[in-house]
Amino acid sequence: MLAPTPASPESAGMSQQAFDRMEEHIKRRYIDAGRFPGTQLLVYRRGKIVHSAVQGFADLERKAAMKHDTIFRIYSMTKPITSVAFMMLFEEGRVALDEPVHKYVPEWKNLGVFQAGVWPAFLTRPPSRPMQIVDLLRHTSGLTYGFQQRSNVDAAYRELKIGTVEKSGTLQSMVDDLAKIPLEFSPGEAWNYSVSTDVIGYLIGKISGQPFEQFLRERILDPLEMNDTDFFVGADKVHRFAACYSADPQGGMTFHAADRKDGMTLQDDPTTSSFLAPPSFISGGGGLCSTAADYLTFCRALLNGGELGGVRLIGPKTLALMTSNHLPGGRDLPAMSRSLFSEASYNGIGFGLGFSVTMDPAQTLIPGSRGEYAWGGAASTSFWIDPAEELAVIFMTQVLPSSAYPIRRELRAMVYSGIADSNL
Structure with missing residues (x-):
């Protein structure tokens, strides 16, 4: 797959200088420091891809470079897709x-x-x-x-x-x-x-x-031509499948920050991974593999009110319901959470039907917009959609756990610093 040719950031009210600074930060702080093997970042604004960059390796052991069509374990970024699928049944009155x-x-x-x-x-x-x-x-x-x-x-x-x-x-x-x-x-x-x-x-x-996987294929993945998104990686695509690493020296998936050490341990070899065969357990919570391009297609459909290229997943009102805060009493995650999980510490962030939802950007201490929604995966992948700024951002790497490093906070600050022409 050829690298997409991004539009000029300036044509969508964004700064090339900010993107250059961002990629240098990722290279210096994460790739050169041995914290991430490689990264991919896609930024979409006002109907255009304005930034598309890959750095480092998809597989350190085989020195396979990160590419624009690299396939990632997206883990909990599966959740928004599953939630949208369920709301399609809700819209049908079932x-x-x-x-x-x-x-x-x-x-x-x-x-x-x-x-x-x-x-x-x-x-x-x-x-x-x-x-x-x-x-x-x-x-x-x-x-x-x-x-x-x-x-x-x-x-x-x-x-x-x-x-x-x-x-x-x-x-x-x-x-x-x-x-x-x-x-x-x-x-x-x-x-x-x-x-x-x-x-x-x-x-x-x-x-x-x-079957759940058949419903997902027929109602979302095939209509949107998300051809690289599935619960396993086929033999013809294994060469594009990234290795997954752990920030835990034992190669495990611990969520205790005090145990974290800089460096990576191979956690899942792409040539022997359990993702190479159809699983018996079809996980709507964390089972999909995908590419940044495929996930951007899903994000574009949401950013466009639930429809893309004549394919409607859900109606705008249903999407608005999903991206409203549904925590009882209008509370935020820190006020209600019992979870040892990174996003739960964000003040001003609530939770909708499948996404975290920004209620008050000032409380998060990170730039953003009210009504922005997001989530991420265990291997440090993440995305967010900001309807007010007509913005979608997708970040991919493969390092467990997502709480190992503060890359999500840093990306938000840097991407928003690149907005020179705000809608607000």
Whole structure:
């Protein structure tokens, strides 16, 4: 794939000098310092790609250069795609956001809330109300992730290998296993990053009557011609698949910043990766691989009100609903979060139906716009969309975990510094 020829940044009210400064920062602070193997950055504004750059390596062991068509594990950047897919069913009147989840997963009807104990013997109490569909979309369900290593509940997730980076089991086995583990809290009482979006993928299959991955392919990926986005990397594309590294010297995926060391350990070799074959567990929360170009296509559809090139995913009003803050009481993530997760520390950031949402840029202490929405993946990939500035930004690399370095904050400051002609 040839590198896209960006339009002049000045033609979209942006500064080439700022982009040059940004790429130099990435090279010096991350690539030359041995923190990232390589990076890709795409910036789109006012209907034009105004910056497209790759640096470093996609695979250090084989000295394979980062290219514009490199394929990345996007992990939790899968979540917005899955959430949009679910809202397509919502628009068709096939599901409502305030419905109890046990309507579709009857075995969860009597899920209790953790009081005491360890797997498999827990003491529980009834929740204050049933889990609703909206709780899954906004991560207020009471579910969790095992990697957080915070409670006896997430220890049980690790025991049963629920929500691990290396996927195991099936969507049905995940739902069955979750029926045996209590909730961390009553639905709606807190925000906790979790396998909730994997459950949304399960519900898409149940409600649509077709496998989740087939629904995604037929309703989003194929219509938008996102041909490099899938739950595995085909044999004809392996040469474009990046290696994944860890900032943990043991090559693991720890989320304790005190353990972090500069440098990288190979975590997933692209020639032997589990992503080379179709998985048994189709993860709507973190299973997709993609390219920056494909993900930009998805972002452009959202930036255009849910439609691109005659293909409409969702209506503008549905998108507006998704990108509003849905945290109870209008609170932000720090006020509600129980999650050991980097984005949860951002003041002024709420959560919608599949995205984080900026409510008050002043509180974030980072430039931006009210109504901007975003998310990222475990291997330090990230994106954000700023409708007020007609802006979409996609950053790709492959280093676990996303909390290892403050690249997301730095990118936001630098990209916004390049806006010379603001819409605000």
